[in-house]
Amino acid sequence: MLLLALDTATPAVTVALHDGRDVIASSSQVDARRHGELLLPAVDRVLADAGLRLDAVTGVVVGVGPGPYTGLRVGLMTADTFGLALGVPVHGLCTLDGLAHAAGFDGGPFVVATDARRKEVYWATYADSRTRLTEPAVDRPADIAERVAGLPAVGAGALLYPDTFPDAHDPQHGSAAALAELAVERLAAGQELPAPRPLYLRRPDAQVPKNYKVVTPK
Incomplete structure (x- = not known):
């Protein structure tokens, strides 16, 4: 087993690798505005630290929130993309459970x-x-x-x-290392992990302006 874990539901961009026995590499950076910019380099970094390639990954687990819309979307879309590209299962876990x-x-x-x-x-x-x-x-x-x-x-x-x-x-923010440990424990116990679907709990912060003026061609 080589499980890639990631979570972007909090200000932390956090990634970890778990080989079924231990977390073998991890990375966490706190920057609420740069999830999309920091996530893929963090994945590259943990793979390099472990001396492994992405195609060695046999499963992905991602924090599903609750969290802000934009941050959650980055992690979930990245996890889904890895799952499709590698042909491996993608699991979800509540970010609060990881904390x-x-x-x-x-x-x-x-x-x-x-x-x-x-x-x-x-x-x-x-x-x-x-x-x-x-x-x-x-x-x-x-x-x-x-x-x-x-x-x-x-x-x-x-x-x-x-x-x-x-x-x-403490801890203040999400931890991919803890998420990976929890996922491995539950999988080993035969538990079915949730689907990687976002847990938003409320509407996005971004809203269409109330006095939005519709412009139609003449």
Whole structure:
């Protein structure tokens, strides 16, 4: 097995290779505006670090969000393209699940919250680093304060809103290495991974202007 993992659902452009036993190469760069520019060079870099070629890859796993439209689209389209070109399966995994796995909290329930912009967070609660308790959602931090009270939290969204998440910790962004580890565990256990379809949870930030003037030929 050689699993290529990538995630662009958060400001991090993150890529990793997993050989079925360990993560053998990984790369992460934080730049919310350059996902499309940074992703393919990051793939080239991890392959070079591992001394392997792209055609050695036997499967792809991609973070499906939740996340902003543009960032998610870059990762998902790249994963689909690799799958088609190589003739290998492409799997999806929730980005919040990858963050939970990277956090490694196994002493009780906790929250993962990423920055959803618009003064909102994408979030879910977990029993441990491998078990999600609630479906991913997007909300204003103040609106969920009672539901997450007393729980430790990880992610950039938690760190941004200390009033709601007073016990907040790193990691802040998505981790392809953790995503790959989680995918390998679940595949080895015979679990079927989700399809690589985006988890947007809300409409794109970009909107058609309300007073858009239609120009027709004379």
